[in-house]
Amino acid sequence: MTGYAMGWLGWAPDVADDTPFPVIGRALEAKADFLAATTPGAKPRKRRRKKPPSQAELKSKIRAALTAFKKDKAPE
Numbered sequence: 001m002t003g004y005a006m007g008w009l010g011w012a013p014d015v016a017d018d019t020p021f022p023v024i025g026r027a028l029e030a031k032a033d034f035l036a037a038t039t040p041g042a043k044p045r046k047r048r049r050k051k052p053p054s055q056a057e058l059k060s061k062i063r064a065a066l067t068a069f070k071k072d073k074a075p076e
Contacts, residue, residue, distance in 0.1 A: 004028055 005016035005024045009031060016024070036042045053061075 001025070 002016040005011045
């Protein structure tokens with residue numbers, strides 16, 4: 001990912017090394033959007049949207065997290 005930050009985005013190596021991967025990913029998406037918007041004849045990119053999790057999925061994830069937290073807690 002730091003290779004993309006230094007190559008495509010033109011960032012300095014120390015900045016690329018200190019930047020979290022999600023931030024680099026968002027910067028690359030913004031760069032692609034900018035290039036599509038400013039290139040004559042280019043078609044705008046279609047963004048893929050994540051489907052929000054269902055209520056049952058959220059409920060099971062919360063239950064699993066709270067159960068794990070409860071098990072790790074030392075008895076008083």
